[in-house]
Amino acid sequence: MERMFVVALLLLTTHAVLAIAAGPSVIIVGAGFSGISAAKTLSDAGIKDFLILEATDHIGGRIHKTNFAGINVEKGANxxxxxxxxxxxxxxxxxxxxxxxxxxxxxxxxxxxxxxxxxxxxxxxxxxxxxxxxxxxxxxxxxxxxxxxxxxxxxxxxxxxxxxxxxxxxxxxxxxxxxxxxxxxxxxxxxxxxxxxxxxxxxxxxxxxxxxxxxxQRGYESVVYHVAHQFLSTDKASGAINDPRLKLNKVVRHISQSSTGVTVTTEDGSVYKADYVMVSVSIGVLQTKLIKFEPDLPSWKILAVYQFxxxxxxxxxxxxxxxxxxxxxxxxxxxxxxxxxxxxxxxxxxxxxxxxxxxxxxxxxxxxxxxxxxxxxxxxxxxxxxxxxxxxxxxxxxxxxxxxxxxxxxxxxxxxxxxxPIGVNRYEYDQIRAPVGRIYFTGEHTSEHYNGYVHGAYLAGIDSANIMIKCIKHGFCKVQIKDKDS
Incomplete structure (x- = not known):
């Protein structure tokens, strides 16, 4: 009886470990350039158990080509x-x-x-x-x-x-x-x-x-795919990304956090759990009600978001x-x-x-x-x-x-x-980029010097991911925000 109990306990423990290992440690909301850049930075640091949830049917976000009158042109960044x-x-x-x-x-x-x-x-x-x-x-x-x-x-x-x-x-x-x-x-x-x-x-x-x-004709989005192909698996024949850690057509509507982790719910009812979440949607989306945060974001964060x-x-x-x-x-x-x-x-x-x-x-x-x-x-x-x-x-x-x-x-x-915006300096950028508990933020709008630009989006992803890495790997989870007048 005692041996059976030990075996049962061992199996239960093994299943629990496997269940934890199967879930991502980080969920990245959005596969624009910042989200992809952040994911690569995490991957390079050994944090490979992540999941990228993208609302559309493609990566690249506002860097996106479309066919017009027989040629591919850029709808966004050019x-x-x-x-x-x-x-x-x-x-x-x-x-x-x-x-x-x-x-x-x-x-x-x-x-x-x-x-x-x-x-x-x-x-x-x-x-x-x-x-x-x-x-x-x-x-x-x-x-x-x-x-x-x-x-x-x-x-x-x-x-x-x-x-x-x-x-x-x-x-x-x-x-x-x-x-x-x-x-x-x-x-x-x-x-x-x-x-x-x-x-x-x-x-x-x-x-x-x-x-x-x-x-x-390959599109400016090639630079995003260039980065993505360095850490996401692809089909050898077509070159298409087939990595299960990237999920397209997943519209995130709800993000909740507790002292032990985060839960992300998508529009189709899917629920994903992780230790942390990186939100890389645009500042325009953050200013809408598309994503509900629970508990609500603190007033200092909301104020920073709406200043931009x-x-x-x-x-x-x-x-x-x-x-x-x-x-x-x-x-x-x-x-x-x-x-x-x-x-x-x-x-x-x-x-x-x-x-x-x-x-x-x-x-x-x-x-x-x-x-x-x-x-x-x-x-x-x-x-x-x-x-x-x-x-x-x-x-x-x-x-x-x-x-x-x-x-x-x-x-x-x-x-x-x-x-x-008028009157904004590093203080506001630190606020808009700063994490709220287990929720981190990135995007071209978090780039202090290069907001609005493709290179700003790319560099912002790296910057925000490094802030998360310091927390995950070294326990440095409190981000210092300099005083407005410093």
């Missing part, structure tokens, strides 16, 4: 930004390793390609003068920014800086130059964008001012039966100056990137993005065509196809990337 500087952008390294097709974006001739609202080109000298004045004010802003205390308490908006310099763009030309200088980069206007954290911009100050447009802006950057692609716009050196980018600020302002043609495709790209942001997302594609095409006819004449052909991404309307993103 550029490697910050190249040829003193430091090397890690995304540029990956792009080179993968031999992605990428093209230097040359904006130098924009003064010769700016169109009047009523039709025809502005004189290049007139546009050049407006650009020079804008750049001069920007340089003054850099000097002012350098004098502001690091706490961020004296931070001002870019627009406030412009007002201090008696330069508030009001004409159609000045507004489109202003839009091109700021909104086109940050997806929000100067009135809401921080001066202290964007002038100068760390990405360009550290990695270089060159930007390269990715136009590879989730901007909307919309790239609208238009396909035509033939080319009617200028081609050749110095014609890739052109502007449309409207009295309605941000109305179909920045255009790009793809003579080099997609030869023979006859495709144009127009970028809109912020309020115009939200407005356009709520109307039909046919209405948007009609508006874009009206603008193009003013620029190139009434006899141009109608677009045959249009692609309008709807990031703001998508409940899994609620926008495209975070923007620098």
């Amino acid at each position: 550029w490697v930004e910050g190249v040829n500087g003193t430091e090397v952008n890690p995304i540029w390294v990956m792009a080179n390793e993968l031999k992605l097709r990428r093209f230097y974006s040359d904006y130098d001739n924009i003064s010769s390609n700016t169109y009047n609202q009523e039709g025809g080109l502005y004189g290049s000298s007139e546009v050049g003068k407006a650009i020079e004045e804008s750049e001069s004010i920007h340089s003054d802003g850099e000097k002012l920014s350098a004098r502001l205390p690091p706490s961020g308490r004296s931070d001002i908006s870019i627009l406030t800086m412009q007002r201090l310099k008696n330069h508030v763009p009001t004409s159609a030309l000045d507004m489109v130059v202003d839009y091109y200088s700021y909104d086109y980069e940050f997806a929000e206007p100067p009135r809401v964008t921080s001066l202290q954290n964007t002038v100068p911009l760390p990405t360009f100050a550290r990695f270089g001012e060159s930007v390269y447009f990715v136009a590879d 802006d989730m901007a909307v950057y919309t790239k609208i692609f238009l396909k035509f039966p033939y080319t009617f716009w200028p081609e050749g050196t110095g014609t890739e980018f052109f502007l449309y100056a409207s009295e309605r600020r941000g109305y179909y302002p920045v255009w790009q043609q793809f003579e080099k990137q997609y030869p023979g495709a006859n495709v144009l790209l127009v970028t809109v942001t912020d309020e115009e993005s939200r407005r356009i997302e709520q109307q039909s594609d046919e209405e948007t095409k009609a508006e874009a065509m009206e603008v193009l006819k003013k620029m190139f004449g009434p006899n141009i052909p109608d677009a045959t196809d249009i692609l309008v991404p709807r990031w703001w309307s998508d409940r899994f993103y609620k926008g495209t990337f975070s923007n620098w």
Whole structure:
């Protein structure tokens, strides 16, 4: 009887150990670049019992290609930004390793390609003068920014800086130059964008001012797969990821924690348990009710989340039966100056990137993005065509196809990337990144210097994972947040 009891106890203990070993120690919510980067960092540290839950049918998040009129184009991130500087952008390294097709974006001739609202080109000298004045004010802003205390308490908006310099763009030309200088980069206007954290911009100050447009049929998402393939198993024949630790189409709706672990529940009713969870959803999603936290996140965390802006950057692609716009050196980018600020302002043609495709790209942001997302594609095409006819004449052909991404309307993103709010410094970034018990956070919005960028997402994943590793492996679980004024 005693021997039977010992055997039974041994079997029970063995089953318990196996049950614990079978469950992941870490659940990662989201397979965007930050989530994948965090998972790889954990894997490299020997923490391989994790599970990645992704709401969509693919990894990469806002780095995602789609087929449009026979070619693959990027719905979201499109550029490697910050190249040829003193430091090397890690995304540029990956792009080179993968031999992605990428093209230097040359904006130098924009003064010769700016169109009047009523039709025809502005004189290049007139546009050049407006650009020079804008750049001069920007340089003054850099000097002012350098004098502001690091706490961020004296931070001002870019627009406030412009007002201090008696330069508030009001004409159609000045507004489109202003839009091109700021909104086109940050997806929000100067009135809401921080001066202290964007002038100068760390990405360009550290990695270089060159930007390269990715136009590879494998997709910019190749960089995400490049990282994923280094730690997730793949099918040898197709190269597709078949690792059971990655689960697609799993919409996380509930995260609860206790002193002993976390429980994650998905929309389909599946329940997963682990020791820790890493949340890598966008700041836009954190600001919605998609995921319920139990107990509720503390007030300091909620305040930090809601201080950040989730901007909307919309790239609208238009396909035509033939080319009617200028081609050749110095014609890739052109502007449309409207009295309605941000109305179909920045255009790009793809003579080099997609030869023979006859495709144009127009970028809109912020309020115009939200407005356009709520109307039909046919209405948007009609508006874009009206603008193009003013620029190139009434006899141009109608677009045959249009692609309008709807990031703001998508409940899994609620926008495209975070923007620098006024008055935010490392203190707020430490708060938004800081764990709450067993719940950790990552994403491009947690990158103090590179939020909004692909390299910011990648580096943020590494950073947040290392914070978790210190806790799991070394017991250093309390994250120190420096005082606001330090």
